[in-house]
Amino acid sequence: MFSDFDRFAMQRALTLAARGLETTDPNPRVGCVLAQRGRIVAEGWHERAGEAHAEAAALRAAGGQASGASVYVTLEPCSHHGRTPPCAEALIAARVARVVYAIADPNPLVNGRGAAALRAAGITVEAGLLGEEARELNAGFIRRMQHGRPLVRVKLAMSLDGRTALANGASHWITGDAARQDVQHWRARSSIILTGIGTVLADDPRLDVRLADEAGGRGRRQPLRVVLDARLRTPFGARLLTTGGEVLILTALSTADDARAASLTERGARVESLPAVGDRLVLSAVIERLAELEANEVLVEAGATLAGELLREELADELLLYIAPKLLGPAARALVELPQLRELADAPAFTLIDMQQLGEDVRLRLRPRAAAAG
Numbered sequence: 001m002f003s004d005f006d007r008f009a010m011q012r013a014l015t016l017a018a019r020g021l022e023t024t025d026p027n028p029r030v031g032c033v034l035a036q037r038g039r040i041v042a043e044g045w046h047e048r049a050g051e052a053h054a055e056a057a058a059l060r061a062a063g064g065q066a067s068g069a070s071v072y073v074t075l076e077p078c079s080h081h082g083r084t085p086p087c088a089e090a091l092i093a094a095r096v097a098r099v100v101y102a103i104a105d106p107n108p109l110v111n112g113r114g115a116a117a118l119r120a121a122g123i124t125v126e127a128g129l130l131g132e133e134a135r136e137l138n139a140g141f142i143r144r145m146q147h148g149r150p151l152v153r154v155k156l157a158m159s160l161d162g163r164t165a166l167a168n169g170a171s172h173w174i175t176g177d178a179a180r181q182d183v184q185h186w187r188a189r190s191s192i193i194l195t196g197i198g199t200v201l202a203d204d205p206r207l208d209v210r211l212a213d214e215a216g217g218r219g220r221r222q223p224l225r226v227v228l229d230a231r232l233r234t235p236f237g238a239r240l241l242t243t244g245g246e247v248l249i250l251t252a253l254s255t256a257d258d259a260r261a262a263s264l265t266e267r268g269a270r271v272e273s274l275p276a277v278g279d280r281l282v283l284s285a286v287i288e289r290l291a292e293l294e295a296n297e298v299l300v301e302a303g304a305t306l307a308g309e310l311l312r313e314e315l316a317d318e319l320l321l322y323i324a325p326k327l328l329g330p331a332a333r334a335l336v337e338l339p340q341l342r343e344l345a346d347a348p349a350f351t352l353i354d355m356q357q358l359g360e361d362v363r364l365r366l367r368p369r370a371a372a373a374g
Helices: 004-020 054-066 087-093 113-120 131-137 139-147 177-189 197-203 259-266 283-292 304-312 369-373
Strands: 031-036 039-045 070-075 098-103 124-127 151-158 163-165 192-196 224-228 247-251 270-273 297-301 318-323 350-358 361-368
Touching: 004 031, 004 039, 004 054, 004 070, 004 098, 004 131, 031 054, 039 054, 054 070, 054 087, 070 131, 087 113, 098 113, 098 131, 113 124, 131 139, 139 151, 151 163, 151 177, 151 304, 177 297, 177 318, 177 350, 177 361, 192 197, 192 283, 192 304, 197 224, 197 304, 259 270, 297 304, 361 369
Parallel strands: 070 098, 098 124, 151 297, 151 318, 192 224, 192 297, 224 247, 247 270
Antiparallel strands: 031 039, 031 070, 318 361, 350 361
8 A cells, every 4th residue: 555655756756757758768767766754865867878777866866865765766677787787786785675666667678577686685666656657658668668669649730620731732830839849849759750751842841859958058869750752752952861860761662772762871861671562661560660760759740641541550649639720721631631431430539638728729639549448
């Protein structure tokens, strides 16, 4: 039975973990609190891959106060040697008395082994406190570890009548400054920003994160930008290739002897071949490749065609939908391309998980109803 203080301490650990929302990739976001006799004595959180894990940072802050302490951590302490030493070993060496964690680490290298090591050392171990909140914080990492695919989040912006652009293609800007700034933070927390060649040709987007550098003067992490370009039509002068950050172009063509692939590589892009059917890359193969690249969260910023394909193939885990208080009329472009329905019951249905007003616009987060129920 968890006490009120247990819940308070774990909530603080979750707040600390969220500080790494935009920085820890590809690692999970983790926070840790150490307490003695109902009082927090030290805190820590994981900031970047390769740097101290949350437990190590908290132990360093605690010093001698770690002995006999209760530890609250949002993810099961790791038990394997990676870029940093095992946290379970550090907690044992510090002689802590109790460890409470929110969720088990889904990484097959850990997944119960950290807790077992702590118990074998005589430390009291309890799990499951505020587990739902911890799972939400690391939904992409958990999905990749358990299912071999990242969380795919499709970002869309539309008018009140569900249109994304005028019939002539004009769409800058449907939403206001506050909504566009919000998108920057969703980009910053993503491992990959995914788009299609149609969007590159029509809009020439940069798809980079345009936020101030992080505190301490560190340069901001830029997600990998991925273009689905079956026939290698990406222009050599595309802004994607002239702004900072890595670009990966996925194509259906063999890259070994393709002159355009060589030219794109010379301009800084990586070009890889994936299976295709006709002029369409196999999206399931695309998503599997993104998981191999250690992507936890993928933000899709594309047009109606790719968005519709991801929905039809049930590869979209979440919709990030911005709604502007405007009407564009029936001739304007539709939000997504979907096959004509014969029955209303066949319409894709979604569960609203969050709603926020941003200036005059509204942002909805939705999940496919079957996925949300699961």
